[in-house]
Amino acid sequence: MSGGSDFITELADRLAQDALAAEEEFDDDRLIEQLSTTVGAASMTLQEAFMTSVRIRRAEKRGRIWLDQRIAKARKASSP
Secondary structure, eight states: THHHHOOOOOOOOHHHHHHHHHHHHHHHHHHHOOOOOHHHHHOOHHHHHHHHHHHHHHHHHHHHHHHHHHHHHHHHHHHO
């Protein structure tokens, strides 16, 4: 089943997006960990894909913040 890993990745990513949004909305820094444990009890494969997606999305968010700050700093320095 060649599409199986794509299916798992898509499911995990949607779950990660929803979990990250809930974590932010409710200011619950344990939500991801608890959800990961719950998912892992049923499927280690989905748990691994979920945590990978969480890490990638958190890293992308940090990267965008850094880039936005760097661009703003460069624009401020180059403005008269």
